[in-house]
Amino acid sequence: MAASLNQAQTDKEKQRAAAQALRWVSDGMLVGLGSGSTAAYFIQLLGDALRAGQLRVQATATSLASEALARSVGIALVEPRRGLRFDLTVDGADEIAPQLALVKGGGGALLREKVLATASDYLLIITDSSKLVPQLGRFPxxxxxxxxxxxxxxxxxxxxxxxxxxxxxxxxxxxxxxxxxxxxxxxxxxxxxxxxxxxxxxxxxxxxIVEHGLFLGLARAAIVAQGEELLVLRPDVEPTDAADFTKLP
Ligand SMILES: O=C[C@H](O)[C@H](O)[C@H](O)COP(=O)(O)O
Known part of the structure; x- marks a missing residue:
């Protein structure tokens, strides 16, 4: 765990995790867009890839802020409707404990985040290394x-x-x-x-209580950047180097 990173190092880790997540997006996917600073890096990179013609995807965002960002980078947005399911949702987290038990909602978007996580076939969490904890609860x-x-x-x-x-x-x-x-x-x-x-x-x-920020049994994988390492965490599997994956594990 690297709890004492400075802001620049933390931002770099967030960007690296987001860039790896982009590699797991396939053409034609319906994508859920998370909220917070790490998810924002992913949204920007996804917009870059769309504008470069490398991918075509449609998306729904978990907050008004992410929705505005997605629009500004040219991501086509889909309104909520019955039967809508997402191939992949990419979101940040405030804490990641063993088995990918999460605390989320530090930015206040927990309700929409949980709605999209539950409507997704694959919830992928992207974070810097400061979010790894042995047990949840240090973050409010x-x-x-x-x-x-x-x-x-x-x-x-x-x-x-x-x-x-x-x-x-x-x-x-x-x-x-x-x-x-x-x-x-x-x-x-x-x-x-x-x-x-x-x-x-x-x-x-x-x-x-409309919703709480405990996300249990929802995340399928987490990409955690730790210095120069990029780890993929999954429930019941040893951490793996992200370089081993070119698509969703
Ligand atoms: O409500 C906010 C979300 O749960 C965020 O995904 C979470 O707070 C992590 O945010 P950040 O990527 O800025 O650390």
């Missing part, structure tokens, strides 16, 4: 919460030991941050989550 777990339910959600999450805080819109403090759906975002400071599946069940039972 995001929740998307219906505003009316907020007080009771905070009480319930506090009882679970989550030390919840309502996320503030940093550009408009002290106003709360809103998701693309107009809901509130609550960050839960569990510090460690030894039983992610059990916690997911408890969170799902709290009325007013």
């Amino acid at each position: 777990l995001p929740l998307e919460v219906v505003p009316f339910a907020l007080p009771w959600v905070l009480d319930a999450v506090a009882q679970l030991g989550g030390a919840p805080t309502v996320r503030i819109d940093q550009k408009n403090a002290p106003q709360p941050a809103l998701s693309d759906q107009g809901n509130l975002l609550v960050d839960c400071h569990f510090n460690s989550i030894p039983d992610p599946a059990g916690l997911a069940v408890q969170l799902q039972a709290i009325p007013g």
